[in-house]
Amino acid sequence: MFYAIISEDIANSLPLRKQGRSAHLARLETLKTQGRLLIAGPHPAIDNEDPGEAGFTGSLVVAEFDSLEDAQSWADADPYIEAGVYAKVVVKPYKKVLP
Numbered sequence: 001m002f003y004a005i006i007s008e009d010i011a012n013s014l015p016l017r018k019q020g021r022s023a024h025l026a027r028l029e030t031l032k033t034q035g036r037l038l039i040a041g042p043h044p045a046i047d048n049e050d051p052g053e054a055g056f057t058g059s060l061v062v063a064e065f066d067s068l069e070d071a072q073s074w075a076d077a078d079p080y081i082e083a084g085v086y087a088k089v090v091v092k093p094y095k096k097v098l099p
Contacts, residue, residue: 002038003071004094005061007080010087014055017042020083027078028061036064038096058086062094 009017031037040061044051059080065071072091080086 001064001067002062002094002096003065003068004092005063005071005075006058006090006092007060007075007078007086008058008088009056009085012055013085014053016083016085017056017080020079020085023079027074031063038062038064038094062096068093 028037028040031040040063041059042056043058043060045054045057048054061075063071063074065074068091075081075089075091078086078089081089
């Protein structure tokens with residue numbers, strides 16, 4: 001089943017994001033290689049694909065896991081958590097309908 005991992009950043013998280021980015025992306029690449037990643041990306045802090053120094057307010061990952069517990073465990077091990085980027089992370093089951 002798919003699960004949505006919805007993360008909210010702390011204020012002014014950009015420097016911390018930069019520190020943990022390569023490890024964060026490596027985990028997403030693993031999901032992608034395994035064919036389990038539906039979508040992933042950050043939420044820009046301003047209405048622009050490249051928000052520059054405005055940074056980001058959070059992230060969304062939708063990926064396939066065996067259970068809610070597995071999805072939560074994967075989310076809890078995100079390098080952005082260790083780096084202090086996220087203030088809050090919510091994991092929910094997700095049902096893909098379209099496209």
